[in-house]
Amino acid sequence: MLPYPIVAVGDLHGQRGWLDKLVRKLEALPEWADAKLVFLGDLVDRGPDVKGTVQRVIDLLAAKGGACVMGNHDLALAQAAGLGGEPDPFWAKKYACYDGADDTFRSYLGEVPDYHTAAGWADWLRRLRDAMPASHREFLAGLPWLAEAEGHVFLHNGLSPELDEPAAVQLELLRRKQWAGRATPKLGTVTATEIKPGYPVWLGADKRLSANPLPVPGRVQVTGHQRVSGPEANAVRIRLDTSGGSREPLTACLLRGPSEPPVFVASS
Numbered sequence: 001m002l003p004y005p006i007v008a009v010g011d012l013h014g015q016r017g018w019l020d021k022l023v024r025k026l027e028a029l030p031e032w033a034d035a036k037l038v039f040l041g042d043l044v045d046r047g048p049d050v051k052g053t054v055q056r057v058i059d060l061l062a063a064k065g066g067a068c069v070m071g072n073h074d075l076a077l078a079q080a081a082g083l084g085g086e087p088d089p090f091w092a093k094k095y096a097c098y099d100g101a102d103d104t105f106r107s108y109l110g111e112v113p114d115y116h117t118a119a120g121w122a123d124w125l126r127r128l129r130d131a132m133p134a135s136h137r138e139f140l141a142g143l144p145w146l147a148e149a150e151g152h153v154f155l156h157n158g159l160s161p162e163l164d165e166p167a168a169v170q171l172e173l174l175r176r177k178q179w180a181g182r183a184t185p186k187l188g189t190v191t192a193t194e195i196k197p198g199y200p201v202w203l204g205a206d207k208r209l210s211a212n213p214l215p216v217p218g219r220v221q222v223t224g225h226q227r228v229s230g231p232e233a234n235a236v237r238i239r240l241d242t243s244g245g246s247r248e249p250l251t252a253c254l255l256r257g258p259s260e261p262p263v264f265v266a267s268s
Contacts, residue, residue, distance in 0.1 A: 013243070105128055223237055
């Protein structure tokens, strides 16, 4: 359990400059000295400085404490390039056309992939993995799926009302990073017809969950994933992805306590 105060930060997508601007504003808060940080995932792809963004997050967490949860773009990169083991064929194929993947290659390799065969693509993924510092590979591959505080849970997307498992069981599966064969879609639902064994709905496979997640009794979900025009908050969830890596502002929220309203801070 993370102690309060907590500062949660929306999807970064390689925007190191926006993160630096946001941190300068956060440093002016009286709570900053004691605050823990939670990054809501999607550190990679789309932006101009993926490598610098990953390093900045590592450094901030080392200095402040907290967590970074895994987003779908982080999952795609880690699984496609085999950052923590062998490449996953599902993700290797999917990442070939993933939005913003070229920007991650450009940041680490200085060039974008040029290939005509599956073997050529696999070689580019190997080159990307080898170009990444070991600390970045280990960090991205090891990202948790969930971070928790007394009154809040932090994850990339949201819990699903289309699974048989109640919120408490879904949270336990997130803690264990278990999905395939462990979560059961309800019959007749979209999840039942479109389920992907390698792609947990909580990390992004079901985009609807960002706006309408299964409620967690007594706690508020803090999420990113789907870009919104401004931060949103109600009794069930807080949504912070105002950037999507394509436009400012990048948004954070200060949580002073388990039942305190969020205080939003924007990079611009």
